[in-house]
Amino acid sequence: MTEIPGTIAGATIEGPAGPARGYWSNVLRRLRRDRVAVVCIVILALILLAAIFAPLVAPGDPFRTSMLRRLRPIGTPGFPLGTDELGRDMLTRLVFGGRLSLFTGIVPVINAFVIGTFLGVFAGFSGGRTNMAIMRTIDVFYAFPSVLLAIAISGALGAGIFNSIVSLTIVFVPPIARVAESVTTQVRNLDFVDAARASGAGAFTIIRVHILGNVLGPVFVYATGLVSVSMILASGLSFLGLGTKPPEAEWGLMLNTLRTAIYAQPVVAALPGAMIFTVSICFNLFSDGLRSAMDVKL
Amino acid sequence: MSGQAEIGDIGGPAQPLLAVRGLYRHFPIRGGLFNRTTAVVQAVDGIDFDVHKGETLGIVGESGCGKSTTARLLVRLLDPDRGELVYDGLSVGTQDGLSLREMRRHVQMVFQDSFASLNPRLSIADSIAFGPRVHGVGDGEAMARARDLLARVGLAPDTFGPRYPHELSGGQRQRVNIARALALRPRLVILDEAVSALDKSVEAQVLNLLQDLKAEFGLTYVFISHDLNVVRYISDRVLVMYLGRIVEIGPVDRIYEAPRHPYTRALLSAMPSMDPDRRTSEAPISGDPPNPINPPPGCRFHTRCPFASEICQTRVPELAASPLAGDHLAACHMADPSSGHPQAGTAV
Numbered sequence: 001m002t003e004i005p006g007t008i009a010g011a012t013i014e015g016p017a018g019p020a021r022g023y024w025s026n027v028l029r030r031l032r033r034d035r036v037a038v039v040c041i042v043i044l045a046l047i048l049l050a051a052i053f054a055p056l057v058a059p060g061d062p063f064r065t066s067m068l069r070r071l072r073p074i075g076t077p078g079f080p081l082g083t084d085e086l087g088r089d090m091l092t093r094l095v096f097g098g099r100l101s102l103f104t105g106i107v108p109v110i111n112a113f114v115i116g117t118f119l120g121v122f123a124g125f126s127g128g129r130t131n132m133a134i135m136r137t138i139d140v141f142y143a144f145p146s147v148l149l150a151i152a153i154s155g156a157l158g159a160g161i162f163n164s165i166v167s168l169t170i171v172f173v174p175p176i177a178r179v180a181e182s183v184t185t186q187v188r189n190l191d192f193v194d195a196a197r198a199s200g201a202g203a204f205t206i207i208r209v210h211i212l213g214n215v216l217g218p219v220f221v222y223a224t225g226l227v228s229v230s231m232i233l234a235s236g237l238s239f240l241g242l243g244t245k246p247p248e249a250e251w252g253l254m255l256n257t258l259r260t261a262i263y264a265q266p267v268v269a270a271l272p273g274a275m276i277f278t279v280s281i282c283f284n285l286f287s288d289g290l291r292s293a294m295d296v297k298l
Numbered sequence: 299m300s301g302q303a304e305i306g307d308i309g310g311p312a313q314p315l316l317a318v319r320g321l322y323r324h325f326p327i328r329g330g331l332f333n334r335t336t337a338v339v340q341a342v343d344g345i346d347f348d349v350h351k352g353e354t355l356g357i358v359g360e361s362g363c364g365k366s367t368t369a370r371l372l373v374r375l376l377d378p379d380r381g382e383l384v385y386d387g388l389s390v391g392t393q394d395g396l397s398l399r400e401m402r403r404h405v406q407m408v409f410q411d412s413f414a415s416l417n418p419r420l421s422i423a424d425s426i427a428f429g430p431r432v433h434g435v436g437d438g439e440a441m442a443r444a445r446d447l448l449a450r451v452g453l454a455p456d457t458f459g460p461r462y463p464h465e466l467s468g469g470q471r472q473r474v475n476i477a478r479a480l481a482l483r484p485r486l487v488i489l490d491e492a493v494s495a496l497d498k499s500v501e502a503q504v505l506n507l508l509q510d511l512k513a514e515f516g517l518t519y520v521f522i523s524h525d526l527n528v529v530r531y532i533s534d535r536v537l538v539m540y541l542g543r544i545v546e547i548g549p550v551d552r553i554y555e556a557p558r559h560p561y562t563r564a565l566l567s568a569m570p571s572m573d574p575d576r577r578t579s580e581a582p583i584s585g586d587p588p589n590p591i592n593p594p595p596g597c598r599f600h601t602r603c604p605f606a607s608e609i610c611q612t613r614v615p616e617l618a619a620s621p622l623a624g625d626h627l628a629a630c631h632m633a634d635p636s637s638g639h640p641q642a643g644t645a646v
Contacts, residue, residue, distance in 0.1 A: 023419055023462060191415035192425075195475075198373045199429035199482060200402035209428065213419035 030293040037289025040282040047279060051098030058092040062249045071265045082268040084254065085261050086247075090268060094275055097249040100161065101276070104243065104250075105231030108165050112172030113223045119173070120180025121215055125188055125207055135181060141174040150233050154242040164243040168230055172223075179222045180215055187214045217294050224287035228280030235276055251276050307351075309387040314348035315486055315518050316372070316405070321345050321381035323367055327591070337591045341367040343542035344381075346617070349486065354512070354519040356533030356550070358526060358565070360587055364542040365522045369490040372520060373407045374398055385486075403433060406479040410491035412471035416463040422448070422474050423459035429482045440481075447477035450514070451507060469500035473507065480515065488520045493528060505532055526569045530554055535625075538562050541590055541598040544617055548626030558620060558628035561599045597631065607631075609638045 031037055050057050059080075066087035074082045081090040123134035141149065153167035187193065188211065196206050235252025237243035244250040246257065254272040262269045323342040326335040342364045349355050359365050370376040372383065374390065382389055385404065389395035406429075409415040416425055426444035431437070445455035451473040463471055472492065479487055489508070493501045505528065512519060523529050529536060529550075536553040538546040538561065546559040557563045564583040583602050588594055594601050600610035609631050617629040631637035 191409040191411055192417045194370075194375050195407070195409065195415050195478065196417075196428065196432075198375055198402060198405075198407050199432050200399045201428070201432040205432060209420070210417050213417070 027290075027293045031289055034289040034293065036285050037293075040286040040289070043278065044282045044286065047098055047275075048102060050095050051102055054096045054099055058089075058095040060089040060092040062088060062093045062096040063247055064088060071261050071268065073265060074267055081271060082265065084258055084268070090271060093249040093254060094251070094271060097251045097254055097272065098275070100244055100248065100250040101231055101235065101252065102279070104161065104165060104168070104234035105227050105279070108168035108172055108230050108234075109223050109226050111165070111169040112176050112226070113219065115169070116173045116176030117180045117216070117219055120177040120182075120219070121184045121207060121211060123177070124181040124184025125203065125211060127185070127188070131181070131185075135178070138174045138177050141170070146171050146229070147233060147236065150237060151240065151242065154237050159242050159245060161244055164234055164237045167237075168233055171233070172226055172230065175226070176219060176223060180219045183215045183218050184211055187211055221287055221291045221294065224290060225284055228283040231276060231280055231283075307386070311351055313351070313387055314384075315351045315386055316349040316520075317384040318345060318347050318349075318372070319382040319384065321368075321371055321383075322379045323371055323376060324379055339590050340542050340593055341590065342371060342378075343593075345539075345542075345544050347537055347544060347547055349518060349520055350535075352516065352518055353534040354521055354532055356529035356536040357520065357522045357539060358524065358529050358536060359539035360565075361524065362541075362587060362590060363539045364590075365524075365539055366490055367542075368539070369407065369488050369520070369522050372488050373405050374401065375407075403482045404484050405486045405488065406482060406484040407488040407490060408472070408475050408479045408492040410494055412468050412475055412495065413463060415475050416471060416478075418463050421460050421462060422453075422466070423455070425463075425474065426478045426481050429478065433482065443481060444477070447480055448474075450480075450511065451477045453477075467500075469496055469504060472496060472500075472504055476504075476507070476511070480511065480517075483515070484517070486518045486520065488522070490522045491524070492521075494523060494525060501528070508532065526566065538565065541587055541593050543598060544627075544629065545599065546626075546628040546630075547617070548628075552626045558626065558633050559599075559630045560603050560605055560632075562628075564602075597629070605632060605639075605641055607639050607641075613637075 066083075068087065069076075069079070069083050070085060070087045072079050072083045072087075074080070076082055079089050079091070081094065084090055084093065119134055119138070123131045144152070150164075150167050150171045153170055154164050157163035157166060193206060193210055196210050201209075231251075234243055235250070235255065238250050238252035239256040241256075244253045246253065251272040255269075255276070258269040258272065321342055322344055325339040325341055327337040327339060328334065329336045345364075345368065347355075357365050357368065367376065371378050374383070383401075384390070385396050385401055390401045391398050416422075420428070423441060423444045426447055427437075427440035430440040430443055435443070445459060448455040448458055453470060453473055458466070458470070458474075463474075466474065472495075476492075492508075493504050496504060508519070509532070511517060519532075521529065521532055533550045535548065536550050537544055538553070538559065540561050546553065546557065546562045548558075553562060554566065557566055561583070568583070585602060588598070588601055594611070596612045597603070597606075597610040597615050600606040603610065613631070615629045615631045615634070615637070617627045618634055619625070619627050620633060631639040632641050635642050
């Protein structure tokens, strides 16, 4: 085809001025205007960087104990955030604890995001009996409260970080699959999918080009909201002795071991809880901001 | 041209581009215990017609008469329960005929909802280029084709190509949908209420665009609409549907000037006239069409027909030509002198 592009009856319609932007750059622009979301991203980035570069950032050794300086208050010289029940530096342990806590918060959600999206999109796109089989199986997991399920699976598999990640992944697959399935079912019935079928595209191409682009966004928003839940559950598992084992630094475990000191040094004992709270709420607010930034149906 | 072998004209101009033979599509309604079929909607119930090369065939009827189901059957978004589509002499979806994938290059569709029929996450150019890419056209060539088509539907490629559907107006989006349908260089385009959702002024522009594109690319249209004026303007022949069956088919002038079926007459008399000397004389039909779940036996129109007699309640009238005009068919006992209808042979 080497025809010269022409116009019908010379009536080329000019669009409104202004450069056309891609969808994601639009989302980014809107997200930048959301002050709450920006603050949350900054806080999360700081905590994440501190955790990654913990050996460089932390002032001391997280495992060095001292019976002489147990449960020092906040502001003690050399120990800005005090010491714990074994005399270890709290600031150091909080920085190092972020590594495990963030890891157990984010990794199960990523795993569940991949598995759940796959199951949900497959079920939603297939429809009919396949959908029925997959979704009813997933519903079985819904019958248990998520905390109980996590404890039960962790308990069955035994204590340890790896097992707690496995159990949390299993806990988060059903809700993510459910969201992915419902969005897929919605998108699948839109005319542009029919138009793609009418162009002769196969199921795989349609899913790749037309379904995933519209499903991943909402599922991603939902999953970021789950990170906070995952952190709390992971902390809970550690608290119960099913996750991380002492002397490893992890916020949930620290909260557990410090609880005996709640009357002696209440502020220091509450610090790991404050970290869990901060990170959770930041993930939640960030997820809210992302949701409204991505909501551009019109 | 690379990657795509063109199938040109096969049977010559006299062979119908698309022949529809005995097409049935019923939708079971499931419910109750064990998901049993409790009722059947007879959406399309045995239709036969030809689409000639280069014509525009209009399909009209009330809502729920099976127009859209017919459209979806023609592009095989739905599989028929029974019946056959013959595309330029080749049976569609059979071993020695035309494969579905091949057929889809030649038959494309434009949908009513201009927004829902474009992927909100794809740029306009990507949406248009999708079809050719699926059929193995290279990336550069597919994009070039998209730009070319954008220009042809009157949208500046540089301005609109990178845009997203929500940034366009309804009329612009429908132009994009038309460009997308043409991207595979089809010979037959099914337009399912393609202009119904547009403003009147935009509708006129798009109709003219469709006429221009038809001449330029040598297209054949099946134009489905409930708007009788639009159908009269654009069609060469008109097909009238009622409750899943064809009641009348013929050249546009014959249908509009001398309709033979009482339903067509009632439909046309419901059309407001702009001319005070041509007032509505015949009473328009009232009420809704009967439920397609349990359509009336015999002639499906007999429950609302002012001329209904006993024969209409029992025998299904056949789509038959009149002795005067061979290409004007109507399914009414009154048109058949031997039917036994008291007024047989009197009406046309």
